[in-house]
Amino acid sequence: MSLFDRMPDSRLVVASARSVVGVDHDFEDDVIAVRRFVDIQGDRCSGLFAQRDIDDEVPIGGCIGKILNRQQSLGLCECKRVYLFQITDNRYIDASDPLQSSVIRCINHPRVGEEPNATFVKRAVKGLGVRRRIYAVTLRKIMAGEELLYMYDETPGDQDQVTVINRSEVRTALSKCLSEVAQLQEELADSKAVLEEHWVTAACWKRQCTRVASSAAREERDSIRKRRGSSPTSWKCLVYRL
Numbered sequence: 001m002s003l004f005d006r007m008p009d010s011r012l013v014v015a016s017a018r019s020v021v022g023v024d025h026d027f028e029d030d031v032i033a034v035r036r037f038v039d040i041q042g043d044r045c046s047g048l049f050a051q052r053d054i055d056d057e058v059p060i061g062g063c064i065g066k067i068l069n070r071q072q073s074l075g076l077c078e079c080k081r082v083y084l085f086q087i088t089d090n091r092y093i094d095a096s097d098p099l100q101s102s103v104i105r106c107i108n109h110p111r112v113g114e115e116p117n118a119t120f121v122k123r124a125v126k127g128l129g130v131r132r133r134i135y136a137v138t139l140r141k142i143m144a145g146e147e148l149l150y151m152y153d154e155t156p157g158d159q160d161q162v163t164v165i166n167r168s169e170v171r172t173a174l175s176k177c178l179s180e181v182a183q184l185q186e187e188l189a190d191s192k193a194v195l196e197e198h199w200v201t202a203a204c205w206k207r208q209c210t211r212v213a214s215s216a217a218r219e220e221r222d223s224i225r226k227r228r229g230s231s232p233t234s235w236k237c238l239v240y241r242l
């Protein structure tokens with residue numbers, strides 16, 4: 001029997017507060033909580049954490065959002081944070097808007113050295129106005145305090161090829177980004193006095209650096225993508241594996 005068949009009645013899962021549309025980032029119940037922390041790039045981000053021990057194969061909650069087709073979802077793959085969950089070849093849940101989604105949107109991908117401990121299963125729900133839903137389910141027993149993690153490229157229905165680039169390609173892409181940022185910082189330092197005169201804040205500086213770094217990263221991705229001929233959505237995987 002597959003994990004999908006062993007799912008309990010999805011109406012019960014839908015009723016869970018964790019699957020309710022519009023739950024904000026401060027969500028916390030006795031099973032999971034959304035916690036904010038600072039990631040390796042120094043940005044504040046959110047993740048889902050177990051509040052108590054959770055057994056294997058327990059549904060955590062449903063992922064909700066706007067249903068998009070592949071074409072409509074492409075632009076969103078380029079966003080800094082991607083909240084797209086693929087449910088079929090041509091159907092995606094866009095969970096970008098926290099007010100139109102559930103806290104399940106906050107599940108992160110495992111970092112280096114971490115293993116996934118959750119996955120998603122699909123289940124059609126009749127009579128609830130939602131044609132297709134996917135549920136986060138634990139893959140093993142989770143201990144209280146552990147972060148829930150799932151491999152983004154394993155969303156049900158995801159047929160994309162995963163582009164795995166080797167370490168030297170990663171290093172080249174990274175050093176290119178870093179040198180662009182260093183150059184920008186030099187330019188900014190030159191004009192620091194002028195900027196100070198205009199009361200440009202540190203936050204604005206950071207935004208400019210980030211913008212240049214992400215555009216450099218995008219160019220690098222495009223150039224590798226051209227060389228590799230991979231599909232645009234597979235870049236989610238590339239970015240996360242960095």
Ligand SMILES: C[S@@+](CC[C@H](N)C(=O)[O-])C[C@H]1O[C@@H](n2cnc3c(N)ncnc32)[C@H](O)[C@@H]1O
Nearest residue numbers: 045046080081082083105106107108109110111
């Ligand atoms: C579905 S959201 C997860 C919640 C997100 N961390 C937040 O703060 O709202 C996916 C985004 O989180 C970030 N993310 C998730 N896992 C990551 C990881 N292992 N390393 C770096 N960024 C990650 C990426 O920006 C990604 O586009």
